[in-house]
Amino acid sequence: MKEKKNNALAEIVSALMDANTVLIFPHISMDGDAMGSSAALCAALRKAGKTAHVVVEEELPDMVAFLDRGYCTENPALPGRPDVCVCVDCGEYRRFPKRKALFLSGALSICVDHHKTTTPFLDLNYIDGAAAATAEIMYDLISLMGVGIDAEIGGALYAGIVTDTGKFQYSNTTRKTHLIAAELHAVGVRAAEISILLYQNERMEKRLMESRILGEAELFAGGRAVISCITRKMLEETGGRLDETDGVTEMLRDIRGVELACLLKEKSPRTIKVSLRSKRDFDVAAFSEENGGGGHVRAAGFTAKGRSVEAVKAKLMRELEERLSCVAQPGK
Amino acid sequence: MKEKKNNALAEIVSALMDANTVLIFPHISMDGDAMGSSAALCAALRKAGKTAHVVVEEELPDMVAFLDRGYCTENPALPGRPDVCVCVDCGEYRRFPKRKALFLSGALSICVDHHKTTTPFLDLNYIDGAAAATAEIMYDLISLMGVGIDAEIGGALYAGIVTDTGKFQYSNTTRKTHLIAAELHAVGVRAAEISILLYQNERMEKRLMESRILGEAELFAGGRAVISCITRKMLEETGGRLDETDGVTEMLRDIRGVELACLLKEKSPRTIKVSLRSKRDFDVAAFSEENGGGGHVRAAGFTAKGRSVEAVKAKLMRELEERLSCVAQPGK
Numbered sequence: 001m002k003e004k005k006n007n008a009l010a011e012i013v014s015a016l017m018d019a020n021t022v023l024i025f026p027h028i029s030m031d032g033d034a035m036g037s038s039a040a041l042c043a044a045l046r047k048a049g050k051t052a053h054v055v056v057e058e059e060l061p062d063m064v065a066f067l068d069r070g071y072c073t074e075n076p077a078l079p080g081r082p083d084v085c086v087c088v089d090c091g092e093y094r095r096f097p098k099r100k101a102l103f104l105s106g107a108l109s110i111c112v113d114h115h116k117t118t119t120p121f122l123d124l125n126y127i128d129g130a131a132a133a134t135a136e137i138m139y140d141l142i143s144l145m146g147v148g149i150d151a152e153i154g155g156a157l158y159a160g161i162v163t164d165t166g167k168f169q170y171s172n173t174t175r176k177t178h179l180i181a182a183e184l185h186a187v188g189v190r191a192a193e194i195s196i197l198l199y200q201n202e203r204m205e206k207r208l209m210e211s212r213i214l215g216e217a218e219l220f221a222g223g224r225a226v227i228s229c230i231t232r233k234m235l236e237e238t239g240g241r242l243d244e245t246d247g248v249t250e251m252l253r254d255i256r257g258v259e260l261a262c263l264l265k266e267k268s269p270r271t272i273k274v275s276l277r278s279k280r281d282f283d284v285a286a287f288s289e290e291n292g293g294g295g296h297v298r299a300a301g302f303t304a305k306g307r308s309v310e311a312v313k314a315k316l317m318r319e320l321e322e323r324l325s326c327v328a329q330p331g332k
Numbered sequence: 333m334k335e336k337k338n339n340a341l342a343e344i345v346s347a348l349m350d351a352n353t354v355l356i357f358p359h360i361s362m363d364g365d366a367m368g369s370s371a372a373l374c375a376a377l378r379k380a381g382k383t384a385h386v387v388v389e390e391e392l393p394d395m396v397a398f399l400d401r402g403y404c405t406e407n408p409a410l411p412g413r414p415d416v417c418v419c420v421d422c423g424e425y426r427r428f429p430k431r432k433a434l435f436l437s438g439a440l441s442i443c444v445d446h447h448k449t450t451t452p453f454l455d456l457n458y459i460d461g462a463a464a465a466t467a468e469i470m471y472d473l474i475s476l477m478g479v480g481i482d483a484e485i486g487g488a489l490y491a492g493i494v495t496d497t498g499k500f501q502y503s504n505t506t507r508k509t510h511l512i513a514a515e516l517h518a519v520g521v522r523a524a525e526i527s528i529l530l531y532q533n534e535r536m537e538k539r540l541m542e543s544r545i546l547g548e549a550e551l552f553a554g555g556r557a558v559i560s561c562i563t564r565k566m567l568e569e570t571g572g573r574l575d576e577t578d579g580v581t582e583m584l585r586d587i588r589g590v591e592l593a594c595l596l597k598e599k600s601p602r603t604i605k606v607s608l609r610s611k612r613d614f615d616v617a618a619f620s621e622e623n624g625g626g627g628h629v630r631a632a633g634f635t636a637k638g639r640s641v642e643a644v645k646a647k648l649m650r651e652l653e654e655r656l657s658c659v660a661q662p663g664k
Contacts, residue, residue, distance in 0.1 A: 167499035168513070169531070171524035175517040181500070182510035192503035199501070200586040200611055204558075207546050207587060214543035219536060226536075254532040255539060279532055 004120035012110055012124050013144045019083035022052045023076055025103055027090035032163025032198060034089040035064040037134040040142060040156035042071040047147040057098040066197045067156055082106040089134040091118025112137055132172040135160025139180050151188040158184045159194050209240025210248040221321040223257045229264035229309050242267060253277040262316060264309050272312045275301045336452035344442055344456050345476040351415035354384045355408055357435055359422035364495025364530060366421040367396040369466040372474060372488035374403040379479040389430040398529045399488055414438040421466040423450025444469055464504040467492025471512050483520040490516045491526050541572025542580040553653040555589045561596035561641050574599060585609040594648060596641050604644045607633045
């Protein structure tokens with residue numbers, strides 16, 4: 001078997017321009033980058049006269065639903081097998097599990113991704129771990145297609161970039177990220193409206209849940225860490241959902257002096273999901289991996305089974321206090 | 333008397349380069365743009381061999397204190413009268429009230445500002461209401477000085493831009509804003525660290541106050557508006573401060589379906605400060621002006637005197653419900 005390798009973007013563009021039918025596969029639990037990059041590619045391919053669809057296997061998350069302008073379908077009707085299947089913003093079949101058979105039915109397979117952990121595994125691959133978002137790669141790819149990036153394609157790319165860079169604030173943001181954003185403004189992308197659609201559309205129940213989580217917050221490890229929880233009871237009382245805790249975990253991290261924030265989420269009485277965020281130094285990915293989970297260096301998590309929220313909390317506080325004593329204390 | 337006008341940036345740069353001593357006056361209640369623009373100008377002038385100071389009249393707010401790298405003083409010691417005094421990010425003497433006499437002691441006065449309401453009032457003026465931040469103007473000005481924008485000057489400019497554009501999300505953000513940010517990345521600005529210093533440095537007491545404010549939130553006007561309050565009692569119980577409510581008012585605005593968010597802040601038993609934020613259509617500046625206050629179209633406020641929190645709340649809800657019935661309802 002030939003070893004898979006990274007290809008030139010131009011090879012991938014050639015393959016796409018040679019195709020008549022293209023199916024696009026973003027990962028499950030779609031975020032702004034997966035959906036934005038997929039929508040932009042689909043719009044560009046249609047502009048080039050191709051039959052193209054974004055294939056999904058679950059309802060679109062609220063936050064990104066506005067990006068679907070007729071691109072997404074669970075059952076694409078094609079006359080025969082697709083010419084090309086592209087997986088976007090992911091690099092493993094288990095990131096689109098229910099669509100694997102359809103994906104493999106394509107004559108040619110392509111991966112476009114920016115996750116550092118992805119290695120080439122398809123016929124053609126373009127993986128750039130230095131790209132802040134897959135949408136950055138997609139900007140270059142669509143530019144090479146020569147169809148012209150318009151406000152619709154550009155808006156989808158913008159949503160991808162703004163999501164994966166945390167509004168241009170994460171350390172993955174580069175000079176290139178801003179140069180692309182400048183170009184997207186130039187083609188008429190309504191950036192402020194996209195920001196409203198992405199970030200100003202939270203459920204009231206989420207806010208009430210956040211109120212409770214912030215109210216339960218407790219500093220430990222000499223103020224260098226903070227812990228809070230959301231129990232089944234708190235969910236019932238507020239109407240919040242466990243998939244809505246991202247922002248509030250970051251609010252905990254953003255407390256002065258705090259390096260590490262922990263949020264315990266009671267999925268069921270003895271299944272506790274632990275979300276961890278760090279500011280500068282603490283490797284939460286490594287800690288989560290030790291506990292059977294994973295993630296990024298500054299945002300990761302794991303699941304603790306067989307213990308109550310209180311028991312998980314006590315154990316975590318003990319362990320993390322010890323770990324934090326080994327992490328450099330920043331100057332005041 | 334000659335009518336004051338806007339000057340070319342080159343004239344202002346000439347005047348600064350001809351001076352030996354320059355004093356810089358940011359507005360009171362300094363934000364990231366006032367402080368960042370002032371610090372950048374001060375650093376650039378010192379790099380050009382000038383004696384320069386940023387003159388202040390109050391303690392630096394926590395959020396921007398890190399930008400003072402030996403620039404700020406309440407009493408600048410100069411051998412004689414200053415050659416040039418520059419007011420930055422403001423356009424009226426009452427924005428630096430305790431420093432007015434010192435400002436007027438300069439041989440030449442200059443205004444550099446981006447507020448749309450500012451009109452030329454000094455010897456030399458450069459006011460550009462289309463600039464997203466005064467730091468954008470300062471970027472052009474310092475570029476013309478020819479001293480070279482390094483990581484220190486660039487970091488201060490970046491802080492100004494990121495603050496006044498709401499992390500590049502407000503509608504004042506343009507292609508040019510991103511082009512400048514790209515250049516600042518290129519000169520070595522540590523953008524992610526500046527973001528941590530600006531935004532990840534909140535007091536625990538602020539979080540507890542936010543918990544209470546979110547818990548008290550109440551939708552009205554058919555879910556198109558939300559209102560909450562922070563009373564003296566809630567301040568005492570949480571240790572929060574009335575100057576720390578910015579983020580939480582925006583969290584209220586960011587609720588789905590909400591066009592208008594109101595936060596009532598009990599300054600004293602019968603002095604209630606009202607903060608208003610809107611999403612797309614409601615002109616909170618106009619409404620605040622009618623009530624003796626002011627501000628921007630999407631962020632404004634006023635003070636209600638002589639009534640309790642409950643009374644102000646009831647009156648506001650009645651008035652705003654009526655007003656909102658006249659504002660276009662967005663599609664689902």
